[in-house]
Amino acid sequence: MPKDPETAVLPGPWWFAANEVLAFLLELAALAVLSWWGFSAGGNAALRVVLGVGVPLAAIVVWGLFAAPKARLKPALPFVLLVKAVVLGSSAVALYALGHPVAAIVLAVVVVVNTAVAETFRRDPPVRSGPPASV
Template identity: 40%
Template structure:
């Protein structure tokens, strides 16, 4: 009978969502460095993923600074992850964009259904 709180259960989808988010951060850095000529590539390769990380921390992180409802969170997530998929299209990688988009949508739908229960 200890007063130790129960550990949260981490599902497979939680791991997939983490990997999707990390891949999106990588995508924005890669897009910034590859899609733009020097000196813009340095600025966008660093600033774009930092901006996305700040937006994620403000609205989507488990300890978000700005609390919004589930639909607002979904909208922010769709914009961020959709932009990452579009970045792959802009880089001429439609297969990567499609696979990333499908994995992000399926994972987001599963998480959204879980959160709305």
């Protein structure tokens, strides 16, 4: 990892980087849960495959267009948060539908807290404290 804060991948204190990693892991978990739900939901095998592959694929496309750090389109923050709420919230609803209500609530709470912290500090990242980096 670079020692210069200007070239660091994730600026700021360790908790900022940890929250960013958690955000990525929550995104991956959302895709996994949506796929799990899709493969469990359909009436016949063909519909289960379509839902199991199609739902997470649709989430990936929407996320990549609007909510990813390097999104193709750059909508205003309220729309980005709406997309995140739909994709990540859908994974909590899917987890509930799969018969895991406690896990769904925990996932929803973690997503809300993580997103609030991430969006707050992405707009105004904390400054890395400590002695200046040596060259």
